[in-house]
Amino acid sequence: MQFRRYAGRFAAGLLLVSSMISPALAVTGTVASGDTTLRVRSEASTAGEVLTKLDNGVQVEVLSTVDSGWYQISYEEITGYVSGEYLTVDEAEAASLPQERAPVYVRITADSLNIRSAPGTDQEKVGKLSAGRIVETLEELEDGWYRIEEGYISAEFTEVVDPSELVQSSKGQEIVNYAMQFLGYPYVYGGSSPRGFDCSGFTSYIYKQFGYSLKRSASDQLDNGTSVSRSELQPGDLVMFKKGSSSRRASHVGIYIGNNQFIHSSTSRVGVIISGMDEAYYTSGFVGARRIV
Secondary structure (H helix, E strand, O other): OHHHHHHHHHHHHHHHHHHHHOOOOOEEEEEOOOOOOEEEEOOOOOOOOEEEEEOOOOEEEEEEEEOOOEEEEEEOOEEEEEEHHHEEEOHHHHHOOOEEOOOEEEEEOOOEEEEEOOOOOOOOEEEEEEOOOEEEEOEEOOOOEEEEOOEEEEHHHEEEOOHHHHHHHHHHHHHHHHHHOOOOOOEOOOOEEOOEEOHHHHHHHHHHOOOOOOOOOOOHHHHOOEEEOHHHOOOOOEEEEOOOOOOOOOOEEEEEEEOOEEEEEOOOOOOEEEEEOOOHHHHHHEEEEEEOO
């Protein structure tokens, strides 16, 4: 009898210990995408890179929820994010998952915004961001500041960017990266090839490599794409200028590369160069900007 009593207590103890150390059951979700596939992305937004696609009905392990309505999931050694709109997860199980902060991107609305070592205008300046620059925020502080990778910026001089704009910005950066390889190439009036470019020939050639057809002259390129203000400039946007008393709407064009600079085929003396938007010559002659992508 005594042995049975101790054995019973031992077995009960084992059950208690095993229940304490057993891992939590994985939370599963089922793809509910109908006739289409569900994209798994590198981050919780439509701007994220597509890692793979899942068919309707596929089951995945759900790792966490994101406050923007996305889930972090794992499927066949791939970890990424999917929109919660197309994934069915038990509500009670979802409530037990850890929650992530969705990535928040902001555009700089001031002409120039200081990056500080800590939140506060009396803190050390560690850098600057130019108008139109888009940055990812890592944390939003209660006193009106954002923490970013390089330091802290005042939220007063920013606006939140819709994730769909990031896709456009990414394509624009690809265009800029491609254009940069032509630095130093010669200026040739009427030219539109690497043998020599004039200003609109350069922009036409660059965009053509990405499947976009621009009108040939700087003035006519004011009709391409959509108009954007100087404060909204993103890499890849066209920037137009008018020199002197020209009767044309624009007489010069380049491609904005960020940090208040643009790349363009300038003159026969210097060829393709980078210039600053804040140079007096271009500040006074600026007539508009167009977004092509």
